[in-house]
Amino acid sequence: MKRLSRYRRHKVAAPLLLVIALLGIGASFNIASATIKATPTTFARSTAIDEGKQIFLKGCSSCHGLNAEGGSIAPSLIGVGAASVDFQVGTGRMPMADMSTQAMRKRPVYNAEQTAALVAYVSSLAPGPAIPTDAVLNYERDGSTAQGGELFRNNCAMCHNFAGQGGALTQGKYAPTLMGVEPKYIYEALITGPQSMPVFSDKTITPAEKLSLIKWIKAAEKEPNLGGATMGRIGPVTEGLLAWILGLGLLIAIAVWLTTKAR
Amino acid sequence: MTTAEKRIGAVANYVDERIGAAGWVKKSLNKVFPDHWSFMLGEVCMYSFIILLLSGTFLTLWFDPSQRDVIYEGVYAPLKGLKMSAAYASTLDISFEVRGGLLMRQIHHWAANIFMAAIVAHLLRVFFTGAFRKPREFNWILGIILLTLGFVEGLFGYSLPDDLLSGTGLRITSAIIQAIPLVGTYISFFLFGGAFPGTGFIPRIFTLHVLLIPGAFLAVITIHVMLVWYQKHTQFPGPGKTEKNVVGHPILPVYMAKAGGFFFIVFGVIAFLSAVASINPIWLYGPYTPGQISAGSQPDWYMGWLDGLVRMAPPLETHALGHTISWNILIPALIVPGIVFTGMALYPFIESWITGDKREHHLLDRPRNVPNRTALGVMSVTFVMVALINGGNDIFATNFDLSINEIMWFSRISIFLLPPLSFVITKRLCLSLQRADRELVLHGKETGRLVRMPNGEFVEVHEPISAQKRWILTSHEQPQALELPDIDSRGVKRPGGVKNKIRARLSKAHAVAVPKVSAQELKEIEGH
Numbered sequence: 001m002k003r004l005s006r007y008r009r010h011k012v013a014a015p016l017l018l019v020i021a022l023l024g025i026g027a028s029f030n031i032a033s034a035t036i037k038a039t040p041t042t043f044a045r046s047t048a049i050d051e052g053k054q055i056f057l058k059g060c061s062s063c064h065g066l067n068a069e070g071g072s073i074a075p076s077l078i079g080v081g082a083a084s085v086d087f088q089v090g091t092g093r094m095p096m097a098d099m100s101t102q103a104m105r106k107r108p109v110y111n112a113e114q115t116a117a118l119v120a121y122v123s124s125l126a127p128g129p130a131i132p133t134d135a136v137l138n139y140e141r142d143g144s145t146a147q148g149g150e151l152f153r154n155n156c157a158m159c160h161n162f163a164g165q166g167g168a169l170t171q172g173k174y175a176p177t178l179m180g181v182e183p184k185y186i187y188e189a190l191i192t193g194p195q196s197m198p199v200f201s202d203k204t205i206t207p208a209e210k211l212s213l214i215k216w217i218k219a220a221e222k223e224p225n226l227g228g229a230t231m232g233r234i235g236p237v238t239e240g241l242l243a244w245i246l247g248l249g250l251l252i253a254i255a256v257w258l259t260t261k262a263r
Numbered sequence: 264m265t266t267a268e269k270r271i272g273a274v275a276n277y278v279d280e281r282i283g284a285a286g287w288v289k290k291s292l293n294k295v296f297p298d299h300w301s302f303m304l305g306e307v308c309m310y311s312f313i314i315l316l317l318s319g320t321f322l323t324l325w326f327d328p329s330q331r332d333v334i335y336e337g338v339y340a341p342l343k344g345l346k347m348s349a350a351y352a353s354t355l356d357i358s359f360e361v362r363g364g365l366l367m368r369q370i371h372h373w374a375a376n377i378f379m380a381a382i383v384a385h386l387l388r389v390f391f392t393g394a395f396r397k398p399r400e401f402n403w404i405l406g407i408i409l410l411t412l413g414f415v416e417g418l419f420g421y422s423l424p425d426d427l428l429s430g431t432g433l434r435i436t437s438a439i440i441q442a443i444p445l446v447g448t449y450i451s452f453f454l455f456g457g458a459f460p461g462t463g464f465i466p467r468i469f470t471l472h473v474l475l476i477p478g479a480f481l482a483v484i485t486i487h488v489m490l491v492w493y494q495k496h497t498q499f500p501g502p503g504k505t506e507k508n509v510v511g512h513p514i515l516p517v518y519m520a521k522a523g524g525f526f527f528i529v530f531g532v533i534a535f536l537s538a539v540a541s542i543n544p545i546w547l548y549g550p551y552t553p554g555q556i557s558a559g560s561q562p563d564w565y566m567g568w569l570d571g572l573v574r575m576a577p578p579l580e581t582h583a584l585g586h587t588i589s590w591n592i593l594i595p596a597l598i599v600p601g602i603v604f605t606g607m608a609l610y611p612f613i614e615s616w617i618t619g620d621k622r623e624h625h626l627l628d629r630p631r632n633v634p635n636r637t638a639l640g641v642m643s644v645t646f647v648m649v650a651l652i653n654g655g656n657d658i659f660a661t662n663f664d665l666s667i668n669e670i671m672w673f674s675r676i677s678i679f680l681l682p683p684l685s686f687v688i689t690k691r692l693c694l695s696l697q698r699a700d701r702e703l704v705l706h707g708k709e710t711g712r713l714v715r716m717p718n719g720e721f722v723e724v725h726e727p728i729s730a731q732k733r734w735i736l737t738s739h740e741q742p743q744a745l746e747l748p749d750i751d752s753r754g755v756k757r758p759g760g761v762k763n764k765i766r767a768r769l770s771k772a773h774a775v776a777v778p779k780v781s782a783q784e785l786k787e788i789e790g791h
Contacts, residue, residue, distance in 0.1 A: 159558050168661045170666075171666050171668050226359075226541070229540045235658075236563050237567070239543070243377050243380055247536055250532050259303070
């Protein structure tokens with residue numbers, strides 16, 4: 001102990017303590033907020049629907065009801081369709097970790113097999129929008145980038161921002177970023193309208209137009225930063241910040257240097 | 264004399280015989296400018312303005328200021344085949360097909376942002392050091408005119424490319440114009456040549472943006488700089504610096520070399536920023552259509568506080584006699600900025616009325632020595648900062664996981680609460696700093712060296728400060744508050760009773776200070 005206390009006034013002692021404290025807080029937060037994983041493969045011998053029902057009873061029924069009939073804190077799932085379950089569970093939004101604002105994208109709790117089982121169970125309750133197949137999702141062949149951009153600006157940009165970076169909604173809700181979202185999930189979100197998003201039925205935006213939208217989003221994702229660093233593609237706020245900090249800041253630093261040298 | 268000197272002399276003589284400016288040039292070249300980094304902020308404004316002129320001229324060579332419809336057939340694939348205005352299509356062409364066009368566009372836009380930032384920084388420097396006092400009140404007003412011109416010029420430049428973001432800005436502009444009671448709708452119709460968006464506005468603001476406003480800028484900047492030249496630059500107090508002299512470097516060679524070099528540094532910094540950082544990527548925004556809007560639509564930073572004020576305004580409207588008065592736009596977008604700008608322009612006269620000080624001032628104030636003014640400045644900055652934060656409320660909400668409604672309510676309350684609070688805090692801080700100055704002069708610097716006296720007492724050794732420093736800390740004036748009794752010394756009642764009471768009250772608040780070390784006290788400590 002005495003050996004340790006000799007270093008207590010060392011100049012790195014305070015920063016080191018700070019780092020240790022921060023790591024400690026981070027680790028304990030991580031442990032406290034970890035979600036409980038459902039045990040897999042126990043019901044592998046059952047049919048997909050039965051298996052799905054078992055997963056549902058364990059992981060979903062406390063909010064959505066024992067027969068998916070819904071409750072005071074969660075909607076009924078009867079008739080939401082396969083696409084909805086695939087989107088919500090596949091992107092990790094369901095089961096929710098935090099019910100305060102909206103379900104956020106996170107690492108999925110269930111693997112592909114379990115998700116498929118849940119899809120089978122919920123879609124067996126009543127018919128609803130189906131998961132688009134890979135044949136439908138051939139956006140590279142069937143989509144048009146320019147048309148997609150026009151559709152995007154007409155229907156999506158007001159919430160998801162002009163470049164699909166996401167934007168704010170009321171009361172802490174938000175439209176998430178579309179960068180890095182798989183085509184299948186974009187399509188499913190369009191036909192099911194998760195959370196605050198409206199449903200874009202095949203009458204509002206035809207399947208071909210949906211593919212154009214996906215093609216434009218994917219093009220925006222891949223587009224190189226033509227003018228240099230973009231600072232998030234969120235418009236003039238970050239530009240103004242950079243103008244002050246790097247632009248004027250640098251010039252003031254040089255002015256200070258110029259006037260000191262002259263003395 | 265060498266041959267080179269002879270030859271230069273001959274040329275100079277030839278010119279002088281025809282122009283006769285030798286006397287003026289000689290006098291001017293011997294002019295002295297004081298040296299301080301904050302005196303170069305105005306130069307940053309001027310140099311970025313020159314860069315704006317040059318890069319802007321380049322852009323006009325290719326820009327087509329027209330709202331006629333064209334089908335885009337350029338190289339940027341995601342927009343190919345779309346209907347758009349010629350203005351937007353030609354901006355795309357400048358960005359992608361003109362050699363160096365994108366760099367020039369970015370230089371123009373970054374220079375504009377830095378121009379406005381430098382104007383604000385320059386204005387704050389002039390305000391906090393009291394450089395606006397007599398005889399420089401007119402130059403202060405010219406500065407306010409330049410700032411206002413900058414707002415308008417910037418807004419027009421932002422609107423010209425006719426992309427989705429600039430169209431959104433124009434939409435709000437038209438709404439603000441329409442909010443003017445009675446005549447608003449007419450003015451909007453005249454400006455836009457019909458209902459929004461019309462086809463006339465872009466060509467019109469183009470003429471204003473490249474011709475009228477830059478011309479006005481040049482004229483006002485010329486008078487602004489000539490007045491500095493004629494009235495001489497202010498200087499910070501120090502030994503040997505008085506109200507009657509200017510201590511610094513003559514124009515030639517030192518100042519000229521530094522100023523000339525600094526121009527290229529400003530150009531370099533702006534060019535560097537434009538080369539590495541994207542600004543206003545109009546190809547991502549898409550062409551403007553009134554039916555479209557993007558999340559997170561923001562104005563450029565200098566308009567952000569006005570946007571923020573509009574965003575926090577509660578929905579108040581009055582319907583009377585067949586007219587609608589939109590207080591929710593009228594107050595934040597026209598009345599409040601009107602008060603702010605008028606107050607700024609009149610401040611030199613207001614302060615001189617309060618203090619009764621009608622003398623000339625060429626020595627600057629240290630901000631702490633005028634607590635009231637400094638606190639007022641910080642209060643105004645706080646007001647603008649709260650509004651600016653609310654202007655970016657959606658960006659803050661998404662990036663910091665906050666609720667946009669909570670940010671709005673924070674701003675609504677803070678816009679009334681924080682400015683007065685920052686006034687009080689700043690004033691107290693200034694007085695504390697004055698107290699610290701006084702301590703420093705009387706007791707010197709703490710050295711951290713402890714000495715044990717023969718009687719066992721421990722004392723810390725204080726080191727006296729230098730004579731220069733002592734001069735700086737004690738040379739300022741501490742004017743007394745105005746005495747404005749109701750009955751003057753000859754027993755006559757003073758006219759304007761209430762006005763005098765207000766003036767006396769303000770004057771008293773303005774004169775609050777920690778007494779500086781007097782000459783007698785200085786003499787006393789000399790013995791120590």
